[in-house]
Structure formats: C-alpha cells, structure tokens
Amino acid sequence: MLGNLSSGTSNGGHSHQGVVARDKGSLCRTPRGIIDSKALMPVHVPHFELSEDPSFWNDHNVQILIRVRPINSAELGSQGNTRCLVQESSQTVAWTGHPDTRFTFDHVACETISQEKLFRVVGLPMVENCMSGYNSCMFAYGQTGSGKTYTMMGDFHEMDNMLSEDCGMTPRIFEYLFMRIKQEEGARNDEQLKYSCKCSFLEIYNEQITDLLEPSSTNLQLREDMKKGVYVENLKECEVSSVKDVLELLLKGAANRKIAATRMNSESSRSHCVFTCIIESRWEKDSLLHLRYGQLNLVDLAGSSRQKSSGAEGERLKEAANINRSLSTLGLVIMTLVDVANGKNRHVPYRDSKLTFLLQDSLGGNSKTTIIATVSPSICSAGETLSTLKFAQRAKLIQNNAKVNEDASGDVMALQQQIQKLKDQVVFLIKHQNIQRFPGPLSTSLEQVNLHDCHDDHGSSQNGNPDALKDPSLLNEKIEFLETALIGSLRREKMVEATVRRLEAEIEHMNRLIHQREEMMPNISKPYWKCLLTDLLSSDGYLMEEKISLSEENKLLRERIDRNPELTQFALENKRLLEQLRVFQEFNQEGERDMLL
Numbered sequence: 359m360l361g362n363l364s365s366g367t368s369n370g371g372h373s374h375q376g377v378v379a380r381d382k383g384s385l386c387r388t389p390r391g392i393i394d395s396k397a398l399m400p401v402h403v404p405h406f407e408l409s410e411d412p413s414f415w416n417d418h419n420v421q422i423l424i425r426v427r428p429i430n431s432a433e434l435g436s437q438g439n440t441r442c443l444v445q446e447s448s449q450t451v452a453w454t455g456h457p458d459t460r461f462t463f464d465h466v467a468c469e470t471i472s473q474e475k476l477f478r479v480v481g482l483p484m485v486e487n488c489m490s491g492y493n494s495c496m497f498a499y500g501q502t503g504s505g506k507t508y509t510m511m512g513d514f515h516e517m518d519n520m521l522s523e524d525c526g527m528t529p530r531i532f533e534y535l536f537m538r539i540k541q542e543e544g545a546r547n548d549e550q551l552k553y554s555c556k557c558s559f560l561e562i563y564n565e566q567i568t569d570l571l572e573p574s575s576t577n578l579q580l581r582e583d584m585k586k587g588v589y590v591e592n593l594k595e596c597e598v599s600s601v602k603d604v605l606e607l608l609l610k611g612a613a614n615r616k617i618a619a620t621r622m623n624s625e626s627s628r629s630h631c632v633f634t635c636i637i638e639s640r641w642e643k644d645s646l647l648h649l650r651y652g653q654l655n656l657v658d659l660a661g662s663s664r665q666k667s668s669g670a671e672g673e674r675l676k677e678a679a680n681i682n683r684s685l686s687t688l689g690l691v692i693m694t695l696v697d698v699a700n701g702k703n704r705h706v707p708y709r710d711s712k713l714t715f716l717l718q719d720s721l722g723g724n725s726k727t728t729i730i731a732t733v734s735p736s737i738c739s740a741g742e743t744l745s746t747l748k749f750a751q752r753a754k755l756i757q758n759n760a761k762v763n764e765d766a767s768g769d770v771m772a773l774q775q776q777i778q779k780l781k782d783q784v785v786f787l788i789k790h791q792n793i794q795r796f797p798g799p800l801s802t803s804l805e806q807v808n809l810h811d812c813h814d815d816h817g818s819s820q821n822g823n824p825d826a827l828k829d830p831s832l833l834n835e836k837i838e839f840l841e842t843a844l845i846g847s848l849r850r851e852k853m854v855e856a857t858v859r860r861l862e863a864e865i866e867h868m869n870r871l872i873h874q875r876e877e878m879m880p881n882i883s884k885p886y887w888k889c890l891l892t893d894l895l896s897s898d899g900y901l902m903e904e905k906i907s908l909s910e911e912n913k914l915l916r917e918r919i920d921r922n923p924e925l926t927q928f929a930l931e932n933k934r935l936l937e938q939l940r941v942f943q944e945f946n947q948e949g950e951r952d953m954l955l
C-alpha cells in the first residue's frame with residue numbers, strides 16, 4: 359500500500375470523464391469510474407484530479423474538502439440519476455436548486471476519487487504537521503448516510519498485512535505515521551530521536567461521553583487544564599507502536615460504538631466519535647534535550663438528519679434530537695468564530711455541547727484542522743446537501759492559531775545534564791593540569807579556610823593523608839565540603855554575636871534605669887518617697903539581680919565563642935589541610951620543573 363504512495367498521479371486538476379454510482383454491494387468501481395452493478399448502466403460524471411500540495415499548511419490552519427459520494431441504489435430507485443450538484447473543477451461545485459449557488463473550496467473530491475488519493479491529499483500532510491509538533495484535527499461532517507464513516511474509517515480489515523482498497527483515512531494515517539517514525543528515527547539516530555504514541559477512543563452519545571476502549575467507563579467528564587487544555591478525565595490511553603496496534607483499537611472501539619438502522623443508512627452512527635493520538639518525540643541536539651508533542655484528533659460526527667425525512671420515533675428520535683442539537687451548537691460556534699475572525703468581540707459558546715467543548719482547540723484554537731464535508735449529489739438530498747455546503751463555507755472563514763508544541767522543561771533537564779558534563783570536564787582537566795591552575799572558587803575557599811575553620815565528618819583517612827590530596831577530584835570534593843561547613847559555623851557565630859549584642863543592650867538599659875532612680879530619690883517628697891521606697895527597693899533589687907545575671911550570661915557566651923571546641927577543632931583541621939595543600943603544591947612544582955628539564 360505505502361509502496362504506491364509515490365505513484366499517485368495528479369493531472370493538475372484537468373478533468374476526464376469518469377463513470378459513477380454506488381451503494382455498498384450494488385455499486386462497483388472500475389478503472390474509469392463506478393458502475394451500477396444492478397442495472398450495469400454506466401453513468402458518466404466528470405472526474406477532477408485533486409492536487410497534492412503540502413505547502414498549503416505553511417500559511418493556512420484550516421482546510422475544507424467536500425467529498426461527493428456516488429448516488430446510491432435507494433436514491434437511484436427514487437429519483438433516478440437526477441442531481442442537485444454539478445462539479446466544475448477540483449475546487450468548485452454548483453448547487454443547482456433555486457437559486458443556483460456556486461461554492462469554492464480548497465478541494466472538491468468527486469465521486470471517483472479513491473480512498474488512497476484522498477488520504478494523500480489531506481491525510482498525509484496532517485501526519486507531517488503532527489510530527490512537526492502541531493495539534494491536528496480532521497473531522498467529517500455531513501448528512502446521515504453521506505459517507506463520513508466510509509471516509510474516516512472505511513473498511514479497515516487487513517488482508518495479507520495490507521490495508522484494503524476501501525480502507526479509510528484513519529488506518530491510512532497510522533500506516534503512514536509509523537512508516538515516517540521509523541524513517542525519522544533511523545535518519546536521526548545520532549540525535550537519539552525517539553517517538554511515542556498514545557491513543558484513546560471515545561464517543562459522545564446523548565451528551566454523555568463513553569470510553570470506547572473501556573465501555574464500562576460511561577459519563578466521563580470533561581476537564582480543562584492550563585497545560586493539557588481540554589481533556590476527558592479517566593479516559594483510557596493505550597501505547598501503540600504499529601498500525602496493527604491501532605487497527606486492534608479501532609476494531610474494539612467500532613464494536614462498542616452505538617449504531618442503528620435509519621431510513622437513510624442501515625448502519626448509521628448515532629454518536630460522535632473521536633480517536634485521539636498523542637505523538638511525542640524527544641531528541642538531543644547541541645547538548646540540549648528537545649521534547650515535542652502533537653495531538654491528532656480524528657472525528658467522525660454523527661449524521662445530521664431532518665426529523666421529517668428520517669422518520670425516526672422513540673429512542674431514535676431522542677438520539678436524532680441530541681445529534682441535531684450538538685451539531686447546531688457546532689454551527690453556532692463556527693458562526694461566532696467567523697465573527698471573531700472579522701474582529702468582533704463575541705463569546706464563543708464552546709461549553710454549550712460536549713462536542714464543541716472537547717473540540718475547542720480544533721475550532722479557533724491551537725490546531726491545524728481539516729474539515730471533510732460529505733454530501734450526496736442526488737436530488738433526494740438537495741436540502742441537506744445545500745446546508746452542508748453552507749456549513750463548510752462558513753467553516754472556511756475560521757481562523758485558527760496553530761503553534762509548535764515544545765516543552766521548555768526539556769531545556770531545563772538538558773541544562774542540568776550540560777552542567778554535569780561541564781563538571782566532569784573540569785575534573786578531567788584538573789587531573790591533567792597543574793593544581794596551581796585551579797579555578798577561582800578553589801583558591802577563594804582556601805583563603806576562607808585559613809580565616810575560619812571546618813569540620814570533616816568524612817573520616818580521618820583523607821585528613822592528614824597526602825595521597826588523598828593527590829587526587830584532584832577528592833580534593834575538590836573536600837573543599838566543597840569545607841566550604842559548606844564554614845558557611846554553617848559562620849552562620850552560628852553570627853547568631854551568637856547577635857544574642858550577645860542584644861543582652862549588652864538590655865544591660866545598658868537596666869543601668870540607665872538604675873541611675874535615673876538613684877538621681878530621683880533625694881528629690882522625692884518624704885511621704886511619697888516613703889510610699890515608694892519599699893517598691894523601689896524591691897524593684898531595684900530585682901534590677902540589680904537582673905544586671906548581674908545578664909553580665910554573667912554575657913561573659914559565658916563570650917567564653918563559649920572563644921573556647922568553642924568545634925571551632926578549635928575546625929581551626930586545627932584547617933591548619934592541617936593547608937599544610938597538606940602546601941606539600942601538594944610543592945610536589946606539583948617539582949613535577950613541572952622535571953618536565954621542563
């Protein structure tokens with residue numbers, strides 16, 4: 359399948375006649391188009407080749423593609439081959455009702471465009487965007503039975519490890535993604551480039567979110583987070599590393615999806631379903647660790663239907679009402695976003711439905727988004743086809759703001775690694791150079807060690823052992839330790855000094871009070887003096903006692919500083935280390951002299 363990827367032809371939009379019409383089972387594709395296998399009556403429709411232009415995404419964030427499906431047998435039986443659409447080019451299509459309306463889009467895929475070609479035009483660039491770190495989203499919108507599931511999923515059963523010709527966008531995207539991952543990892547092996555992919559699969563049915571990979575997890579809640587953006591709480595995520603892994607998940611999820619027979623489609627999807635893959639890559643370059651991620655959302659919406667034409671009742675009617683309500687919120691969100699793009703200050707009602715809340719980033723946010731609008735060309739669906747084309751036309755005006763997702767924390771980690779590398783280099787250089795050329799912190803710390811003192815709990819084997827100092831890395835380690843110990847004792851010394859100063863100030867204050875009292879006493883009148891005498895004597899006595907005890911405390915603290923055994927020990931230790939260092943320096947100088955000789 360992938361071998362054919364480069365063989366796809368593009369005739370630059372020129373048309374040729376194709377033969378179309380199809381319903382599963384009753385229509386078949388021929389090299390020149392599609393034939394009604396029941397009537398075997400070829401129906402000629404023009405074929406327009408789509409052009410592949412990945413550079414489109416360089417300056418666009420939203421792309422709209424219309425896919426016209428072949429008329430099916432029910433439509434053929436009801437209205438024959440009468441059409442409401444006439445395609446004019448690979449970008450324009452005219453709706454032939456009243457009034458005639460012409461629409462232009464990025465692409466209009468005619469009935470004869472194959473699944474593979476469609477993938478090459480819109481799926482392949484999406485994979486490239488995602489690998490480059492852009493969030494990407496593709497969703498299929500359209501009337502029920504118009505071909506959304508066929509486009510997004512198609513027939514994804516493998517035959518001899520090959521995807522089938524009818525296989526849709528999602529399996530093809532993953533087949534290509536894993537091929538590209540292999541290619542990139544191989545080409546950038548020197549940067550140790552590694553990708554990882556995690557997938558989840560959910561459906562929104564009647565405004566409730568269910569995990570399609572864990573169907574017992576129902577009514578899951580949407581949350582919003584500064585880093586992750588909008589996410590579904592407790593949704594199962596599975597690591598995938600091959601297209602086989604993804605096909606397994608798709609099969610499992612598809613089996614759990616709500617489908618029902620409707621008048622328009624015997625296997626109609628009654629829920630919106632979202633298959634998400636988070637693609638992360640990490641690599642090392644210029645000593646920096648890079649981390650990049652992109653989120654890929656592949657969305658198959660439930661089909662819109664007119665209550666009148668659907669003929670739904672009971673549960674189906676409730677479903678249809680819910681589907682239509684969330685799709686009309688989607689329409690409203692898009693209309694509001696167009697106003698916003700035109701500079702109007704409007705509130706975007708994302709939170710009015712689970713679907714729009716979940717797709718918030720894909721609509722007007724940080725994403726490169728492709729909308730595939732599927733339509734039937736039959737006159738039977740003229741009304742629905744016109745409303746789909748109008749929806750797509752409005753969506754074209756949305757302005758997204760996609761940016762590459764690169765995690766800054768990757769840089770912090772890289773810097774830490776770089777620091778470690780530099781440290782190792784320093785140790786290596788020290789080993790091979792003269793100790794005298796030690797960088798600044800070493801000599802500074804040695805000076806400090808001289809002034810103060812340090813304590814080494816590393817054991818005495820290194821202390822006093824000149825051999826230990828011959829190993830510069832050990833010496834460096836030792837000096838680092840001494841610096842830490844020195845800082846600690848300086849801090850403690852400062853605290854003791856502060857206490858002494860506070861106590862001295864208190865003593866001084868007491869002395870002043872005593873003086874004041876002594877001066878006051880002769881001037882106080884006798885009766886008053888008599889009254890106060892007892893109090894004064896007792897308080898004076900107390901103050902005197904206080905003064906004495908504070909003086910003693912002060913004296914004690916001073917002695918403690920002077921005779922601090924820790925400091926004494928540090929001082930001795932420090933002296934010994936300096937002596938060892940001096941011996942080592944002499945030893946090195948001698949070595950240098952020998953080398954010069």
Ligand SMILES: Nc1ncnc2c1ncn2[C@@H]1O[C@H](COP(=O)(O)OP(=O)(O)OP(=O)(O)O)[C@@H](O)[C@H]1O
Pocket residue numbers: 380381382426427428500501502503504505506507508509623625626627628659660661662732
């Ligand atoms: N481009 C196409 N070529 C051939 N067959 C198609 C094409 N599009 C759709 N079909 C066929 O039409 C039928 C309905 O298509 P599909 O189930 O994809 O519709 P849908 O839009 O997903 O409908 P719903 O919204 O009800 O789920 C299927 O049998 C599918 O195989």
